Amino acid sequence: MLASSCSMMGAWGTATEDGTPLLAFRALDWNTDGPFKDFPQVTVYHPTPGSGNGHAFMNVGWVGWIGSITGMSSMDMAICEIGVSFPDDTFGQESRLGIPFTYILRDILQFDVTIDDSISRIVNADRTCDLILGVGDGKLNEFRSVQYSHSVARFFDDKNLLPLNETWHPRIPDTVYHGMDWLCPGYSVVLANQIKEHHGGINADI
Structure with a gap:
């Protein structure tokens, strides 16, 4: 199991500049001494219409990477995730048996049309490790984070x-x-303070 640490935000409505539709970000907060920074790749998939292989989507990852941890689709769907190293008791149980979360997130990008599709997919999946997932739907101007484990999907x-x-x-x-992370006061408070400072003016530049 690999649970990568990151930060995420979805903002819309009163939080954004001039009520801009949903804006979402995911920051990859990994060790910059590792190999990942040297092999980035953005892959855009264009399945043949009517083939049953879904719709076009963009996967932000690395050379040889076929799962998803960051991306968006032609259905205005976006995904992100945060690994959880500091959970609380509400996460319940983890498991090493199930569908890798990176494939669940890829399926959201490739096949789901609305945020309700994604919620159903996550609820019914054979889940594994402790994570926080993020799913945004630009059509509906909605964003959800997900407390995710083998036994929990909130x-x-x-x-x-x-x-x-x-x-x-x-x-x-x-x-x-x-x-x-889930219980991470030092990072969470910095992000909260920045959001409050720019609330009502959040845009892509910020």
């Missing part, structure tokens, strides 16, 4: 975002975000 928007901590992970209107 979906969060800006109204029910967890973990809830008013000091380092407060709920912010029209925003879903996670900094580096």
Whole structure:
């Protein structure tokens, strides 16, 4: 199992500049001494229409990488993820038996049309390790983060975002975000402060 550490955010409505439609980001917070930085690759797939192989999507990864941890599709769907090294008891159990999460995320990009499709896919999947997933739907202007493990799949928007901590992970209107991990005050508070500072003016440049 590989659970990569990162940060993510989805912002829309009152959080964005002039009510810009959904903006989402995923930062790959990995060790820069490793080999990954030397072999980046953006791959765009164009399945033949009517072939049953889904629709066009872009996969951001590395040479030889066929799973997905970051990407978007022609259906205005986007995915991201964060590995969880510091969970709490609400995550339940992990398992090494199941569908690798990178293939579930790729299937979301390749086959799903709406965020409801993705929610159904995640709920019904044979899940494995502790993660936080992110799924955005630009058509519906919606973003969900997912508390994900073998035994748990919980979906969060800006109204029910967890973990809830008013000091380092407060709920912010029209925003879903996670900094580096589930229980990670040092990173989460920095991200929260930046979101609050720019709330109402978040754009692609910021």
